[in-house]
Amino acid sequence: MTNILSVENIELYYDHIYALKGVSIDVAEGETVALIGANGAGKSSILRAITGLRPLKSGRILYQGERLDGASASDIVRRGISMVPEGRRAFPLMSVKDNLLMGAFTRTDKAEIEQTLESVLTRFPRLRERYHQQASTMSGGEQQMMVIGRALMARPKLLLLDEPSLGIAPKLVQDIARAIVAISRDEKVSILLVEQNSRMALSISNRAYALSTGSIALSGNSRELMNDDRIKAAYLGGEL
Amino acid sequence: MEQIIANGLYLGAQYALIALGLTLIFSLMNVLNFAHGQMYVFGGFVTYTVVVQLGLPFIVGLFASAIVLAIMGAAIEKFLFAPVIRRSKRDESTMLLAAGIAFFLDAVILLAFGEKQRGVPKIVNGVFNWDMRIIMPYDRILIGVLAILLIVVFIGFMNYSRTGRAMRALAQDKMAAQLMGVNVARYSMIGFALGAMLAGLVGGLLVTITGVNLGMGGPTSVKAFLMIMIGGAGVISGAIAGGFILGMMESVGLTVLSAYGDITYLVIFATLMVFLAVRPQGLMGKPWG
Numbered sequence: 001m002t003n004i005l006s007v008e009n010i011e012l013y014y015d016h017i018y019a020l021k022g023v024s025i026d027v028a029e030g031e032t033v034a035l036i037g038a039n040g041a042g043k044s045s046i047l048r049a050i051t052g053l054r055p056l057k058s059g060r061i062l063y064q065g066e067r068l069d070g071a072s073a074s075d076i077v078r079r080g081i082s083m084v085p086e087g088r089r090a091f092p093l094m095s096v097k098d099n100l101l102m103g104a105f106t107r108t109d110k111a112e113i114e115q116t117l118e119s120v121l122t123r124f125p126r127l128r129e130r131y132h133q134q135a136s137t138m139s140g141g142e143q144q145m146m147v148i149g150r151a152l153m154a155r156p157k158l159l160l161l162d163e164p165s166l167g168i169a170p171k172l173v174q175d176i177a178r179a180i181v182a183i184s185r186d187e188k189v190s191i192l193l194v195e196q197n198s199r200m201a202l203s204i205s206n207r208a209y210a211l212s213t214g215s216i217a218l219s220g221n222s223r224e225l226m227n228d229d230r231i232k233a234a235y236l237g238g239e240l
Numbered sequence: 241m242e243q244i245i246a247n248g249l250y251l252g253a254q255y256a257l258i259a260l261g262l263t264l265i266f267s268l269m270n271v272l273n274f275a276h277g278q279m280y281v282f283g284g285f286v287t288y289t290v291v292v293q294l295g296l297p298f299i300v301g302l303f304a305s306a307i308v309l310a311i312m313g314a315a316i317e318k319f320l321f322a323p324v325i326r327r328s329k330r331d332e333s334t335m336l337l338a339a340g341i342a343f344f345l346d347a348v349i350l351l352a353f354g355e356k357q358r359g360v361p362k363i364v365n366g367v368f369n370w371d372m373r374i375i376m377p378y379d380r381i382l383i384g385v386l387a388i389l390l391i392v393v394f395i396g397f398m399n400y401s402r403t404g405r406a407m408r409a410l411a412q413d414k415m416a417a418q419l420m421g422v423n424v425a426r427y428s429m430i431g432f433a434l435g436a437m438l439a440g441l442v443g444g445l446l447v448t449i450t451g452v453n454l455g456m457g458g459p460t461s462v463k464a465f466l467m468i469m470i471g472g473a474g475v476i477s478g479a480i481a482g483g484f485i486l487g488m489m490e491s492v493g494l495t496v497l498s499a500y501g502d503i504t505y506l507v508i509f510a511t512l513m514v515f516l517a518v519r520p521q522g523l524m525g526k527p528w529g
Contacts, residue, residue: 051419053415053419073421074422077419082419085415085419089413089415089419090413091408091413091416091417092413093408094409094412102406102409102417102420103420105402105421105422106420
């Protein structure tokens with residue numbers, strides 16, 4: 001299998017405090033990879049490095065075999081990487097429709113945008129019901145569906161999901177997990193999933209990396225990790 | 241009564257356009273453009289130059305001020321505001337810069353156009369008279385209608401065009417807009433250019449009625465700030481509401497309070513202070529653009 005994404009030995013600092021030191025991860029074509037770890041372990045920093053929101057101190061990032069680090073955030077979207085940011089970051093005063101259309105901002109093929117829009121609305125029927133409603137009036141779960149749909153509007157080859165279960169009602173977390181599985185199955189998209197809800201993340205991913213204070217502590221097949229005693233003790237605990 | 245309302249609508253439409261430009265710039269870049277009034281005056285002088293000095297039709301003059309001010313706005317954003325925002329973490333820096341640009345433009349206007357009051361000849365003659373209840377010269381009606389038309393076009397542009405949508409996205413969540421592929425530097429420049437263009441258009445419209453002079457810049461900026469404080473900063477509907485409310489207050493004030501001397505603005509300021517104490521975010525103000 002070829003890697004769509006290779007993060008090679010990256011370091012990243014916030015002011016003078018390191019967030020990542022020597023992190024390497026791979027995502028293969030069509031694969032769903034989870035990054036788990038406690039708050040502040042550096043999971044989101046990896047995504048910010050990939051999307052160009054944060055500059056690297058050292059190391060490099062390859063996407064489809066080409067350098068990605070140093071490209072601007074808007075270039076990165078154009079090359080096929082979409083991110084669902086932590087805390088959803090819906091455009092609060094825009095309708096569901098306009099939020100989704102913003103997802104297709106880098107595309108100019110009008111007819112095909114319509115098609116993608118239709119497929120997103122079919123995938124999340126709730127969004128069709130709320131099509132003209134202002135985003136800020138929807139529940140957290142609905143907004144999460146919307147921003148996942150918004151990311152799909154760019155027809156990404158690599159989808160980055162940052163804490164999609166954060167602040168969502170437990171019942172809806174399952175819906176979101178199912179949606180992620182379905183997206184991975186239906187679309188030709190690789191997924192890099194950052195989650196504090198390790199159990200959920202491990203249950204829907206092929207492989208996973210466990211982060212601890214800026215470096216990778218453990219990695220491997222998700223199913224095996226789920227039964228690993230160290231993972232159980234450190235990340236799964238008794239929750240859920 | 242009808243006369244007061246008609247005057248208020250006419251004034252309000254001009255004011256709303258000025259406030260829209262100011263609020264657009266504020267919502268996109270968090271910059272209070274103290275030079276907005278000077279941009280308006282500059283637009284008036286450009287139209288005057290094209291129409292009176294060069295003898296070209298009014299519509300050409302109006303287009304000329306729109307284009308000149310859009311270019312000026314883009315240049316000011318790219319070469320002055322963008323570098324300052326990049327280097328400075330404090331809001332005061334952009335405020336000082338904006339104040340500096342206001343003084344600079346005053347000086348440029350003085351050098352380029354002189355200190356005299358300038359106007360252009362009436363673009364249409366005649367006076368509309370509805371049974372002595374509303375009396376309004378046709379040129380005022382035309383300018384008022386043009387202003388309202390421009391407001392409608394602006395709202396349509398912001399709501400339905402790709403560029404307008406990107407600017408709204410940028411105002412509401414800069415980071416998320418970046419993740420959608422919006423080039424922040426480019427769209428900040430487009431937004432500033434558009435805001436300056438609106439100021440220039442109002443200048444071009446009003447030079448036909450009231451004329452322009454060097455001293456109008458500062459007071460116009462102050463009025464524009466009043467409007468967006470009434471309506472709520474950074475909100476399109478707020479700018480429009482603020483513009484029409486101030487226009488109406490002025491119109492009522494000038495008629496009703498004229499017996500007591502020139503106290504209209506004293507009353508407006510006092511009312512606004514009370515209003516802002518009760519509702520500091522303005523009428524439509526929200527935490528986001």
